[in-house]
Amino acid sequence: MRVYVDEVHRHVGEEITLKGWLYNRRSSGKLHFLLVRDGTATIQCVVFVKDVPPELFERAGHLTQESALEVVGTVREDARSSLGFELGVREFRVLHDAAEYPITPKEHGPAFLLDHRHLWLRSSRQHAIMRVRSTVVAACRNYFDRRGFTLLDAPVFTPAACEGTTNLFEVDYFGTPAYLTQSGQLYMEAGAMAFGKVYSFGPTFRAEKSKTRRHLTEFWMIEPEVAFADLDDDMDLAEDFLVEVVGRVVAERRRELASLERDIAALERVQKPLPRIRYEEALATLAEAGKPVAFGEDFGGDEETVLSERFDRPVLVHRYPAACKAFYMKVDPEDARLALCVDVLAPEGYGEIIGGGQREDDLDTLEKSIQAHGLPAEAFGWYLDLRRYGSVPHAGFGMGIERMVAWLCGLHHVRETIPFPRMLERLTP
RNA sequence: UGCUUCGUAGCUCAGCGGUAGAGCGGCGCCCUGUUAAGGCGACGGCCGCAGGUUCGAUCCCUGCCGAAGCAGCCA
Numbered sequence: 001m002r003v004y005v006d007e008v009h010r011h012v013g014e015e016i017t018l019k020g021w022l023y024n025r026r027s028s029g030k031l032h033f034l035l036v037r038d039g040t041a042t043i044q045c046v047v048f049v050k051d052v053p054p055e056l057f058e059r060a061g062h063l064t065q066e067s068a069l070e071v072v073g074t075v076r077e078d079a080r081s082s083l084g085f086e087l088g089v090r091e092f093r094v095l096h097d098a099a100e101y102p103i104t105p106k107e108h109g110p111a112f113l114l115d116h117r118h119l120w121l122r123s124s125r126q127h128a129i130m131r132v133r134s135t136v137v138a139a140c141r142n143y144f145d146r147r148g149f150t151l152l153d154a155p156v157f158t159p160a161a162c163e164g165t166t167n168l169f170e171v172d173y174f175g176t177p178a179y180l181t182q183s184g185q186l187y188m189e190a191g192a193m194a195f196g197k198v199y200s201f202g203p204t205f206r207a208e209k210s211k212t213r214r215h216l217t218e219f220w221m222i223e224p225e226v227a228f229a230d231l232d233d234d235m236d237l238a239e240d241f242l243v244e245v246v247g248r249v250v251a252e253r254r255r256e257l258a259s260l261e262r263d264i265a266a267l268e269r270v271q272k273p274l275p276r277i278r279y280e281e282a283l284a285t286l287a288e289a290g291k292p293v294a295f296g297e298d299f300g301g302d303e304e305t306v307l308s309e310r311f312d313r314p315v316l317v318h319r320y321p322a323a324c325k326a327f328y329m330k331v332d333p334e335d336a337r338l339a340l341c342v343d344v345l346a347p348e349g350y351g352e353i354i355g356g357g358q359r360e361d362d363l364d365t366l367e368k369s370i371q372a373h374g375l376p377a378e379a380f381g382w383y384l385d386l387r388r389y390g391s392v393p394h395a396g397f398g399m400g401i402e403r404m405v406a407w408l409c410g411l412h413h414v415r416e417t418i419p420f421p422r423m424l425e426r427l428t429p
Numbered sequence: 430u431g432c433u434u435c436g437u438a439g440c441u442c443a444g445c446g447g448u449a450g451a452g453c454g455g456c457g458c459c460c461u462g463u464u465a466a467g468g469c470g471a472c473g474g475c476c477g478c479a480g481g482u483u484c485g486a487u488c489c490c491u492g493c494c495g496a497a498g499c500a501g502c503c504a
Contacts, residue, residue: 400504
């Protein structure tokens with residue numbers, strides 16, 4: 001009977017068949033310890049010289065790392081193995097003899113590992129991270145699905161910029177220039193006017209020449225958009241969403257987080273209410289901390305770190321100066337200098353994980369804003385239509401999956417949070 | 430794109446103006462309970478590339494290529 005490693009505890013005393021790959025091997029004279037991983041977990045398979053034919057014992061001592069195996073043996077409980085269970089091997093078959101494997105159970109540099117990302121994904125640490133990512137995505141989608149949102153995917157090819165013409169990947173679309181999307185938001189606004197509550201989940205692309213631990217050129221965003229919603233509704237949604245997603249990851253991926261040596265208590269503090277501060281309050285805080293920022297300036301990584309370190313959970317910073325925000329942000333009717341927008345900063349210096357706000361719903365104001373930002377009005381014809389036919393207040397936000405995963409896992413760099421990172425100067429594998 | 434640091438064995442690194450070393454991996458042998466096992470042995474190198482200085486350069490200088498960290502921009 002073929003069994004996965006994460007289910008062996010249900011088969012103690014039974015003879016089972018495992019299919020997997022050799023993760024590591026240790027020998028001690030008359031014993032070979034084969035660490036076999038099958039994607040679900042890793043188990044120690046013990047080959048004892050008296051339990052198998054001599055030629056098989058000899059073979060076990062010369063198996064190469066990552067060789068594909070089918071192992072037959074009896075499951076037994078044993079405290080000496082880290083899983084708590086091990087397999088007493090009766091026989092095994094080599095399905096493939098692996099060539100010399102480049103990634104050893106010793107230290108490697110990031111460049112080497114990234115060059116071998118297709119193999120690096122097999123290591124236990126990467127498994128933990130990818131499982132957290134998988135759960136984050138599932139939790140995000142589940143959150144919106146259960147609240148009447150419709151998944152409405154945005155296109156990847158777009159005719160124009162959504163937040164400006166720089167930093168876009170241009171492609172040749174049958175003779176005319178097109179761009180890879182840098183946000184699905186404008187399309188989600190169309191969706192919100194059609195379905196009321198929508199979200200998209202997909203890759204986005206930014207050709208920024210950014211070489212930092214928080215940037216990828218290709219990353220995934222989840223972007224909800226809600227009709228008849230204002231900034232306060234938007235902040236309520238972001239808060240509720242974030243608390244639920246974090247809670248689910250902590251509940252379902254505790255073992256993975258522990259294996260990454262994440263301080264889980266810090267994540268358990270992510271409960272409602274999340275603090276909300278205005279941009280101007282943030283300025284005061286920064287001035288106190290000796291990092292003064294002039295009104296009108298956006299925050300950099302340093303400033304975000306100083307702000308987020310004042311709180312033990314994510315903080316919502318709202319009403320930034322309109323001048324430093326995108327053209328579609330609605331201006332605060334109580335203070336024309338400010339935009340009705342919000343950024344959510346993750347604690348522990350992980351920076352902005354959510355950005356969003358209320359959108360401008362007035363046609364004239366929006367047209368003027370497009371002009372003021374120097375954007376080509378003709379590219380936004382369809383978008384302006386949304387303000388001609390039943391325009392209503394609406395709001396939404398985008399959450400970057402990779403920064404979220406980096407924060408949840410406590411990783412220094414986002415490059416490990418996506419299976420195949422795309423960065424400045426890195427396109428392979 | 431700017432600043433800083435770095436390119437030496439498959440990997441992680443040490444070294445030095447007189448053409449090289451360790452640990453780990455791989456290979457061979459030894460060991461009934463190993464936990465990144467251990468012990469012994471042999472193998473393994475255009476010292477990133479191209480110029481320059483020098484009797485002589487892996488080492489000093491210049492350029493190029495590549496990488497890492499930080500910053501701007503952003504999620």
